Amino acid sequence: MQSIFYYNTEIGKIGIEENGAAITKIFFINEDLQEDISEKSETELIKEAIRQLNEYFQGKRNVFDLPLEPKGTEFQKRVWNALKEIPFGETKSYGDIAKIIGNEKAARAVGMANNKNPIPIIIPCHRVIGSNGKLIGYAGGLDIKEKLLKIEKNYNK
Template identity: 45%
Template sequence: MYFSTYQSPFGNIALTATDKGLAALAFQAGEAAIERDLNWQTDEQKFSQVKQQLDQYFTGSRREFELALDPKGTPFQQRVWQALCQIKMGETASYAELAQAINNPKAVRAVGSANGANPIALIIPCHRVIGTNGKLTGYAGGLALKAKLLMHEGAQFKV
């Protein structure tokens, strides 16, 4: 496992990767902060493309990420995370809409749990999920950060 950090306009981000791709991205001020394991290696080359695309995202010149990802999760979580990746920048979806997208409309709560377990924040855009009423719902980085990210992307939501 490899480890690095990235200083974003919205706070410090921890990154981990395997030889297959990015394994985790977490805003360090949030509930999902990553504690570095002493066995993890530092190899900035593993993160150069990630950091370049994050720079582009935060300056507004990138609307989609094109990175090799290696998130660990159950098959159900993987399906939800794939559905999250279909939510375009500037758009939002509800948990119910995500459940429909994975052809399991009764799994709204399970979709919410899978969304919360997403290890690669921002790249797998769990911040784009809001309540059916258009209001912000939980986010591991906190609702203030979620609002900042959605405003940065030009998405509509209710306060």
């Protein structure tokens, strides 16, 4: 059974979902809450996830240590694994990620996979920017993407 719990955070209201073994989704309040398939329950794993997220928001954590099970295609999972390798406080372009996964012409497909990331922040899709250095696209909105990058810039010293 999926469990889900909602929290007010420094970046707004989020939901954290897990399947009994791993975190499966983190979403911003502007996304579909899927309450029909999830039990509202603050499990130990969800409590640990919000603890680590709060440490991240406060600049006390730059690496997450949680079991993750994002659902997606093999290509999406390759992209998401590459995102996890972007160091705290750094950014990469969609083209950079395409090169990292061995398909340098797949920048647009990387962008689509980035957009489908079910576990933002922990799988740091906010660290991917346009090749011109501009912030483009983020499920939580560009204002949240900007806040996350600012957190990392301020604490990456």
